Amino acid sequence: MADGTDGNKRGTPAEARPAGATAPVASLWVRLPRYLLAFVIGAIGAVIFVYFRLPLPWYLGALTACLIASVVNLPVERPRPLAGPLRAALGVAVGSAFTPAVLDNVGPMAGSLLIVIPFMILITTTSMTFYTRLAGFDRPTAFFSAVPGGLADMTAMAEQAGANQRTVILVQATRIVLIVFSVPLFLQIHDGLAAKSVFASPVRLADMTLAGAATLIAMAAIGWGLAHRAGLAGAPIVGPMIVSGIAHALGLTTVRLPLELLVFAQIGVGVLLGCQFRGLTLKEFTHTMVWGLLNAVVLLSVTAVVVVLVSRLTGFDQVSVLMAFAPGGQTELNLLAFVLGVDVAYVALHHLARLAIVIFGAQLIFKTQKHWRRDDT
Numbered sequence: 001m002a003d004g005t006d007g008n009k010r011g012t013p014a015e016a017r018p019a020g021a022t023a024p025v026a027s028l029w030v031r032l033p034r035y036l037l038a039f040v041i042g043a044i045g046a047v048i049f050v051y052f053r054l055p056l057p058w059y060l061g062a063l064t065a066c067l068i069a070s071v072v073n074l075p076v077e078r079p080r081p082l083a084g085p086l087r088a089a090l091g092v093a094v095g096s097a098f099t100p101a102v103l104d105n106v107g108p109m110a111g112s113l114l115i116v117i118p119f120m121i122l123i124t125t126t127s128m129t130f131y132t133r134l135a136g137f138d139r140p141t142a143f144f145s146a147v148p149g150g151l152a153d154m155t156a157m158a159e160q161a162g163a164n165q166r167t168v169i170l171v172q173a174t175r176i177v178l179i180v181f182s183v184p185l186f187l188q189i190h191d192g193l194a195a196k197s198v199f200a201s202p203v204r205l206a207d208m209t210l211a212g213a214a215t216l217i218a219m220a221a222i223g224w225g226l227a228h229r230a231g232l233a234g235a236p237i238v239g240p241m242i243v244s245g246i247a248h249a250l251g252l253t254t255v256r257l258p259l260e261l262l263v264f265a266q267i268g269v270g271v272l273l274g275c276q277f278r279g280l281t282l283k284e285f286t287h288t289m290v291w292g293l294l295n296a297v298v299l300l301s302v303t304a305v306v307v308v309l310v311s312r313l314t315g316f317d318q319v320s321v322l323m324a325f326a327p328g329g330q331t332e333l334n335l336l337a338f339v340l341g342v343d344v345a346y347v348a349l350h351h352l353a354r355l356a357i358v359i360f361g362a363q364l365i366f367k368t369q370k371h372w373r374r375d376d377t
Helices: 025-051 057-071 080-095 100-134 139-146 151-160 165-191 210-229 235-249 259-277 282-314 318-325 330-340 344-368
Strands: none
Touching: 025 057, 025 080, 025 259, 057 165, 057 259, 057 330, 080 210, 080 235, 080 259, 080 330, 080 344, 100 139, 100 282, 100 318, 100 344, 139 151, 139 165, 139 344, 151 165, 151 344, 165 259, 165 282, 165 318, 165 330, 210 235, 235 330, 235 344, 259 330, 282 318, 318 330, 318 344, 330 344
């Protein structure tokens, strides 16, 4: 197989483990210094980005610093215990953008949402052809590398299908990193759009009341719990986002996540993604990640054409459409939309639709392709 990896599970994220699997308690004390070092490095990177006025400093600065630390093999590790809570906090924050006025725009969004289905088919088919014909991946590895779904969900299904899980992780993570870097850079250079909304937030931690804090925690916990029980993909962010969105859209609450927690969440998500590449070898980079980078460029080119067409057909501005259709991670793109102050409800609804289509479609294809084997060509 031309992807050059040996199929081991080194570096597999916790989300890709079998359900119910937990690390020994004693190992937490071994990993805690690595978690702390990752956060310190991420915070330093964020401050550097702030100083040089680079886009999305708290998020991209932390991601960049931890990515470099991972590649040079510093003793950093993804703070996995914080992954769920951080995503839940961001889910509540994104849901708070669903004001009562959003309900009036649900109808006009329908046409745009319908385009998500053929768009997913287009980019998945394009990517799978790329990985099988050019990269030489076997069919299950190519398929789960091509589907723009959640990293945890794709890697879990990839393992069951006999795909090279390490390859899927590296390729999917590479696509997400390239897209979350390129989209805000393009928007800042081309449209002059900078991360202003989070700094203009009127809510500070010192101003948060006990009732407001309890409401935020309740929306996160209830949403996460219900989504998990329902078996929804991306439950930590999807559930809190839905509950928060309904509560805010119906005018039941106006509570917002404080600025300090938003900044911490951005740094945390950047750390989680940047540390994903720990243990990367030169062979994996030259034989796997390069294909992921090239495919991401192809997908961005296809997306750019679709964005122009969708914007003209539906009347929505191109920035919102780009954030909604960009084939990156749901958590990352919802965060970008929220921090950049674009139409968060529009973006979030499209990524929910994309996630539902991807998970349902991937499971359907997986169940109908039982003949797939690692040695397929």
